[in-house]
Amino acid sequence: MGKVTGFLEIDRQEQNYQPASDRIRHFREFTVPLSQPEVERQAARCMDCGIPFCHGPAGCPVNNQIPDWNDLVFAGDWEEASRNLHSTNNFPEFTGRICPAPCEEACTLNLEDIPVAIKTVEQAIADRAFKEGWIKPEPAATKTGKTVAVIGSGPAGMAAAQQLARSGHTVHVYEREPSAGGLMRYGIPDFKMEKHYIDRRVAQLEGEGVTFHYGCEIGKDVEFEEIHTRHDATLLCTGAERPRDPGIPGMDLKGAMYAMPFLVQQNRRVGGEDVSGEEPYWAGGKHIVVVGGGDTASDCVGTSFRQGALSVTQMDIRPMPPLKEDKNQFWPYWPTKFRTSTSQAEGAEREFSAATLEIVGDEDGHVTGVKCARVDEKRVPIEGTEFILKADLVLAAIGFSGPNMETYVKEAGDDLELDPRTNVKANTEDYKTSIKKVFAAGDVRKGQSLVVWAIREGRQAARSIDEFLTGSSNLPR
Numbered sequence: 001m002g003k004v005t006g007f008l009e010i011d012r013q014e015q016n017y018q019p020a021s022d023r024i025r026h027f028r029e030f031t032v033p034l035s036q037p038e039v040e041r042q043a044a045r046c047m048d049c050g051i052p053f054c055h056g057p058a059g060c061p062v063n064n065q066i067p068d069w070n071d072l073v074f075a076g077d078w079e080e081a082s083r084n085l086h087s088t089n090n091f092p093e094f095t096g097r098i099c100p101a102p103c104e105e106a107c108t109l110n111l112e113d114i115p116v117a118i119k120t121v122e123q124a125i126a127d128r129a130f131k132e133g134w135i136k137p138e139p140a141a142t143k144t145g146k147t148v149a150v151i152g153s154g155p156a157g158m159a160a161a162q163q164l165a166r167s168g169h170t171v172h173v174y175e176r177e178p179s180a181g182g183l184m185r186y187g188i189p190d191f192k193m194e195k196h197y198i199d200r201r202v203a204q205l206e207g208e209g210v211t212f213h214y215g216c217e218i219g220k221d222v223e224f225e226e227i228h229t230r231h232d233a234t235l236l237c238t239g240a241e242r243p244r245d246p247g248i249p250g251m252d253l254k255g256a257m258y259a260m261p262f263l264v265q266q267n268r269r270v271g272g273e274d275v276s277g278e279e280p281y282w283a284g285g286k287h288i289v290v291v292g293g294g295d296t297a298s299d300c301v302g303t304s305f306r307q308g309a310l311s312v313t314q315m316d317i318r319p320m321p322p323l324k325e326d327k328n329q330f331w332p333y334w335p336t337k338f339r340t341s342t343s344q345a346e347g348a349e350r351e352f353s354a355a356t357l358e359i360v361g362d363e364d365g366h367v368t369g370v371k372c373a374r375v376d377e378k379r380v381p382i383e384g385t386e387f388i389l390k391a392d393l394v395l396a397a398i399g400f401s402g403p404n405m406e407t408y409v410k411e412a413g414d415d416l417e418l419d420p421r422t423n424v425k426a427n428t429e430d431y432k433t434s435i436k437k438v439f440a441a442g443d444v445r446k447g448q449s450l451v452v453w454a455i456r457e458g459r460q461a462a463r464s465i466d467e468f469l470t471g472s473s474n475l476p477r
Contacts (some may be wrong), residue, residue: 154182
């Protein structure tokens, strides 16, 4: 490493945030990037640790060569750092913004709770690469004559499309929505990642020969069999979008709904799409209760504050985790510990060990509150601990169960085998489904997961498809 003693001499620094009182007034990103010299100092903290757990199975699903590009940044060779980073990750500006950074939890310095600011350095490399013009389309020198359909343009679909196009295949991406990006565009709020980052990657993919077909839902607008017949291979990357049923009485009341329609409508609103013909989902001037403790629930919290909610309470049936994990028990794996997201820090009340028993309403069928109770260690409600939270809008955000069953899944019927969790069944060796020349990757195969896992699976599925079509592949696994 260029600075062997850097971790001893330099304190950890991360990007700063705009004050909560300022950032809740808009939907733009609110991080304040570090200066270039400070990023180089942070990269210098990467120590010669012997075994870099940060890019092993515990740390980075795409196997970013983190010590290598940290060293390059410290040495001032940002362009080579960009080439190194892009050799394993097609979209580091996405992961640098929205990945929870398991690499930092796996960092050797996290044994002392001062990990290298890997996520900050990654984002800085990607942002500078675009600023300096180092990111350009890389079309294949020769074409194979083979065509591939990618159904879904989320991170898995985009990563696979890019890898396949660079291998010389003709790639067509079919997307249900008016724009590409999947959950990154329509689920993740702009205050976490603005959508022009997706747009410029789409432009890069188009420059590499990828064709996008928008407003095209396979199984409804176009038959799956037609796509299957038209192309030499088909890759399913449609995500896990079916919400998990919370099983709460009162979900049929006005003002009780699932999280995704709420988030999607706001993202479309921010993106300039016309939502005037839809029923407005709006938190302004209301008391909000969010059921769930994950990232989607946190996104609902931040969106509600920006819409002008009077109060936001987040319900979590799990007990409050410890403030600090036992390093001997968890490291280098992702620990369960108390975390506060930027959205929660904007003023949310958090209820732990609390079950949502029922959503209550008035005689006109409008939500008025949520009946809750404390739970024991087995998550069983404790008699006599019931309480009611005032609520005008209740958002259920407890995860997703699998792909939309009313599209190509229904059309394919028994020919398309599903796993016990109703995901499309395929292994991680070749990503093949039960239908010949049809593959699956990302959340539609794995189940609800992280953007970085979707990119990994898209890349690996692309290699498998390349081998299937040509007999061999130079793409990395």
